[in-house]
Structure formats: C-alpha cells, structure tokens
Amino acid sequence: MERKRIKVSSKRQITIPQSFFNKLQIKTEVDCILKDGELVIRPVDEDHFFDFSDLILEDLLKQGIPTEDLVEEFRKNRKNVKHAFEQIIDEGKHIAKKHRENNIDETTELFGDLMEESSGRGKI
Known part of the structure; x- marks a missing residue:
C-alpha cells in the first residue's frame, strides 16, 4: 500500500499526487x-x-430466448446500450443548442406546470 499525506486547501480542494494519478489512469x-x-x-x-x-439478461430471459442463442443475443444487446446513451446525449445537446439559439427558457418549457403549482396554486 502506498501512502502520501496531502494538504486540503481553504476551498476543500486536494491535489492527487502525480504517481497515484498515473497509476490509476485517471x-x-x-x-x-x-x-x-x-x-x-x-x-x-x-x-x-x-x-x-x-437487466439485459433478465429481459432476454423474459423474451424466452433459446439457451443456444442467449449468449449471442446478450452480446448484441450489450453493445447497443452505450450507443443508445450516446444518441440520447447527442439529441439532448442538439435540443439545448437549438433552445439557446432561439432564446427559449428550457426550465419553463420543461417544468412550467410544476413551477406554477409550486408558486402557491397547487401542490409540490
């Protein structure tokens, strides 16, 4: 085990020692x-x-995928998860950019009803 004492700044910040940073590939x-x-x-x-x-395995089992096809289907589904998240993130960035360009307040657009309710006219 390696140990190194480090100082905490007045803003509660620390610096990770370079050797630790490199070994952990941060x-x-x-x-x-x-x-x-x-x-x-x-x-x-x-x-x-x-x-x-x-979750993928549970879903495949619910679908009744035959045992001999299970591993192949699992691998296909697993590869798709990261790609799907990347698409969702890209879509979100595109929508946010479009809203900024058109000066649309995303908060009001997304949570308008809830914001009205929380201002005293409803429950939250």
Whole structure:
C-alpha cells in the first residue's frame, strides 16, 4: 500500500499526487465515496456506467430466448446500450443548442406546470 499525506486547501480542494494519478489512469473524473468513515477516490470507469448486464439478461430471459442463442443475443444487446446513451446525449445537446439559439427558457418549457403549482396554486 502506498501512502502520501496531502494538504486540503481553504476551498476543500486536494491535489492527487502525480504517481497515484498515473497509476490509476485517471482521465477527467473520479468517483468520491464516503464509506465507513473513509473517503475513497476512484477513477470513473466509463464502461461500468453503461453496464446493464443484469437487466439485459433478465429481459432476454423474459423474451424466452433459446439457451443456444442467449449468449449471442446478450452480446448484441450489450453493445447497443452505450450507443443508445450516446444518441440520447447527442439529441439532448442538439435540443439545448437549438433552445439557446432561439432564446427559449428550457426550465419553463420543461417544468412550467410544476413551477406554477409550486408558486402557491397547487401542490409540490
């Protein structure tokens, strides 16, 4: 186990030692986890974010996919998850850009009814 003491700035910021950063192959984000009185900082595993293996398998079983085809169908479905999320994100970016160009207030457009209700005329 490697250990290094680091300072915490007045803004609660820390600097990850270069050797730790390199060994963990940190890119642009880390997960910060509070566990049993300790702070765990670990690199974000992008592929893990898109891992819906249990849900894919459950769905394939519900569809009654024959055992001999299950592995092949699982692999196909698993590849599609990341692509689907990327498409959703791209669509969202495109819509946001369009709204900015047209000066449309996304908050009001998306949550208008809820905002009216929370202003005293309804429940929230």
